[in-house]
Amino acid sequence: MTPRSRSTGSLNAADRDDIDLDHIVAETAMSSGPVEEETYEFHVGTIFDGIRKILPDVEGVRLSLHGAMVPK
Numbered sequence: 001m002t003p004r005s006r007s008t009g010s011l012n013a014a015d016r017d018d019i020d021l022d023h024i025v026a027e028t029a030m031s032s033g034p035v036e037e038e039t040y041e042f043h044v045g046t047i048f049d050g051i052r053k054i055l056p057d058v059e060g061v062r063l064s065l066h067g068a069m070v071p072k
Helices: 006-016 037-054
Strands: none
């Protein structure tokens, strides 16, 4: 199968190399300028909370990020 995106390519490589993945979060948003600090902290906290739940069994973290989120 030919990867159609960075995510698909990473998932295919993990499957090929017998790497276990734990999905933490997937989010999407429309661009609209800076976000409130509380919103930024919520999203960052969601990622870190998810990682903490699977510690100490983490050998790496893969983030597929596009764009930027800037708090006010």
